Amino acid sequence: MSGSTQTFEYARGGAGLGQTPPGPLDPSVARAPRDADDPLHGEHMQLNMGPQHPATHGVLRLKLELDGETMLKIEPEVGYLHRGKEKTCESLGWAKFFPHTDRLDYVQPLMNNVGYALALEQLAGIQVPERGQVIRVLLMELSRIAAHLIYLGTSAIDQGAVTMFFNTFKVREDIYTILDAYTGHRMNNTYVRIGGVFADVDPGVEALVRDFLARMPAEIDGFEALLSGNRIWFDRNRNVGVLSKEQALAWSLTGPNLRGSGVEFDLRKAQPYCGYEQYDFEIPIGTLGDCYDRYLVRIEEMRQSARIATQALERLSSSHGGEFLAEDRRYVLPPKDKVHTSMEELIFQFKIVTDLRLPAGEAYHAIESSKGELGFYVVSDGSSKPLRCHIRAPGLMNVQAIPPLAEGRLLSDMVALIGSLDFVMGEVDR
Amino acid sequence: MVIVKRKELSLAERLYLPEVFRALSITFRAIFKKKVTRQYPEERLVTTAVTRGQPRLVLLDDNQHLACVSCGLCEIACPAYAITIDGAETERCIEREPKRFEIDMLRCILCGFCEEACPKDAIFMSDELELADFSRAALIYDIEKLKRPRAALQPRIDYFYGANDRWRKRSSTS
Numbered sequence: 001m002s003g004s005t006q007t008f009e010y011a012r013g014g015a016g017l018g019q020t021p022p023g024p025l026d027p028s029v030a031r032a033p034r035d036a037d038d039p040l041h042g043e044h045m046q047l048n049m050g051p052q053h054p055a056t057h058g059v060l061r062l063k064l065e066l067d068g069e070t071m072l073k074i075e076p077e078v079g080y081l082h083r084g085k086e087k088t089c090e091s092l093g094w095a096k097f098f099p100h101t102d103r104l105d106y107v108q109p110l111m112n113n114v115g116y117a118l119a120l121e122q123l124a125g126i127q128v129p130e131r132g133q134v135i136r137v138l139l140m141e142l143s144r145i146a147a148h149l150i151y152l153g154t155s156a157i158d159q160g161a162v163t164m165f166f167n168t169f170k171v172r173e174d175i176y177t178i179l180d181a182y183t184g185h186r187m188n189n190t191y192v193r194i195g196g197v198f199a200d201v202d203p204g205v206e207a208l209v210r211d212f213l214a215r216m217p218a219e220i221d222g223f224e225a226l227l228s229g230n231r232i233w234f235d236r237n238r239n240v241g242v243l244s245k246e247q248a249l250a251w252s253l254t255g256p257n258l259r260g261s262g263v264e265f266d267l268r269k270a271q272p273y274c275g276y277e278q279y280d281f282e283i284p285i286g287t288l289g290d291c292y293d294r295y296l297v298r299i300e301e302m303r304q305s306a307r308i309a310t311q312a313l314e315r316l317s318s319s320h321g322g323e324f325l326a327e328d329r330r331y332v333l334p335p336k337d338k339v340h341t342s343m344e345e346l347i348f349q350f351k352i353v354t355d356l357r358l359p360a361g362e363a364y365h366a367i368e369s370s371k372g373e374l375g376f377y378v379v380s381d382g383s384s385k386p387l388r389c390h391i392r393a394p395g396l397m398n399v400q401a402i403p404p405l406a407e408g409r410l411l412s413d414m415v416a417l418i419g420s421l422d423f424v425m426g427e428v429d430r
Numbered sequence: 431m432v433i434v435k436r437k438e439l440s441l442a443e444r445l446y447l448p449e450v451f452r453a454l455s456i457t458f459r460a461i462f463k464k465k466v467t468r469q470y471p472e473e474r475l476v477t478t479a480v481t482r483g484q485p486r487l488v489l490l491d492d493n494q495h496l497a498c499v500s501c502g503l504c505e506i507a508c509p510a511y512a513i514t515i516d517g518a519e520t521e522r523c524i525e526r527e528p529k530r531f532e533i534d535m536l537r538c539i540l541c542g543f544c545e546e547a548c549p550k551d552a553i554f555m556s557d558e559l560e561l562a563d564f565s566r567a568a569l570i571y572d573i574e575k576l577k578r579p580r581a582a583l584q585p586r587i588d589y590f591y592g593a594n595d596r597w598r599k600r601s602s603t604s
Binding site for chain 2: 092095096097098099100163170173180181182183184185188190198199200201202222225226228229230231234264282283284285286287288292293296297299300323324325327333334335336337338339340346349350353354
């Protein structure tokens with residue numbers, strides 16, 4: 001916990017990081033041509049976009065100052081979905097927080113589960129068995145595809161392409177059917193535990209996954225056939241919200257938004273976890289960093305995710321009968337049949353449920369979620385409740401990037417921009 | 431690393447109208463595909479043993495008494511504080527039984543932690559999913575509404591034991 005005194009300097013407005021985020025882009029590039037004859041020109045208008053606006057993807061409120069249709073000042077206001085998840089974690093205890101992580105970024109619950117579990121495992125020093133890691137990778141990559149499909153569907157319907165919404169949600173439904181068959185729930189899976197996953201997956205579902213992964217590339221081609229050469233999609237996304245490499249780094253954007261600007265950074269490659277170093281996949285990056293590049297990056301990422309999932313499925317089918325939950329009686333519940341027959345196991349059962357303690361110390365573990373770097377920072381004082389749990393939500397950084405990207409542009413560009421930055425308010429507000 | 435290809439519009443795409451018809455042909459082809467919509471109340475989702483529905487209490491083989499001994503582990507494990515147990519003494523050999531066992535179904539999030547925590551196989555997630563009533567009070571389920579014969583929950587119990595068959599390699603403390 002040393003060094004905590006320095007971190008507050010940035011919050012006080014000092015140049016703690018030695019770098020101030022840059023302002024809007026070069027006006028000659030970013031600004032839309034202003035029509036001098038526009039009768040609306042001249043008088044500034046205040047406009048509230050959200051918190052109930054369907055295009056803001058949740059309860060984001062944007063305070064806009066408009067001159068005609070040109071946005072002059074944008075002030076995002078977050079917090080409408082604040083439920084105090086970090087504080088809840090500190091009062092609930094270590095294991096009971098898992099269902100709450102589901103509800104952070106609710107389009108990819110399994111990814112949040114794994115992120116939190118990895119932080120706790122790092123703190124406790126638990127090694128997850130091979131099969132447990134493979135199950136996690138498979139479910140995470142399926143979740144990533146589902147999350148990107150929601151991005152694609154919602155940003156397309158916001159820009160008028162209603163067909164896309166139904167097409168993507170149809171495919172997403174297939175993924176949710178698989179997750180239902182694996183975990184028991186379509187959403188809010190709560191499937192991951194400290195040390196592995198809750199239960200071994202059903203081998204009978206593998207045929208379903210194989211069938212889905214075989215269909216997936218054709219489905220993505222279908223989405224591209226409808227959007228990539230679509231002139232409306234082209235006009236509304238090309239050169240809109242151009243995020244330079246430097247800007248993206250300065251605003252600490254991660255994930256597809258950063259990669260769309262041409263920075264090759266993916267935590268699955270940079271800091272492999274769950275055995276990602278054993279999988280063969282590529283990181284797609286963009287060149288210009290506009291909404292269209294971010295769209296292309298996500299499309300390619302879905303293809304790569306399908307590739308990883310195919311490899312994970314092979315490993316899964318070759319590791320039947322392997323351990324999926326670490327054998328560690330300090331943190332993991334013993335199997336039920338042993339609880340019935342052994343006094344010691346019964347004591348462990350009671351001990352872990354009532355008073356699960358993690359060793360004193362701190363741990364930060366980040367995973368590459370569909371939105372970017374999703375990090376969990378946990379501090380333990382050795383008791384059964386976390387001293388501090390901080391969630392580094394990538395969505396919050398994505399929201400921060402709205403004002404510099406939207407300034408000087410037309411109001412209708414905002415919809416494309418919000419869609420392409422892709423955040424979920426459950427995670428932003430926590 | 432793979433750099434994504436930014437495509438440029440062809441003449442046909444710039445003309446827009448031919449593309450409209452191409453897109454419509456893609457869209458209209460869906461008419462002849464299999465319908466994916468489910469007519470919900472008539473056509474229900476298939477539930478399996480994996481489905482984590484609402485928690486239910488298991489009756490002993492005599493179909494009268496609960497397997498529960500009111501140890502309170504599920505109450506502690508519940509992240510939503512949905513379970514309330516009052517224990518009482520009993521003449522039966524297990525010595526304790528719940529006098530009151532209530533699950534507030536409005537709070538329950540179906541996470542399954544109670545099922546994992548129970549050391550007596552007394553609570554399991556059923557495949558019952560639908561939950562609707564006219565008052566909040568009616569949705570606080572008591573023993574009468576929660577109890578199920580063991581046979582009704584047997585698929586889930588079998589699944590739970592089958593999928594949790596682990597730690598076989600080394601000899602354990604037992």
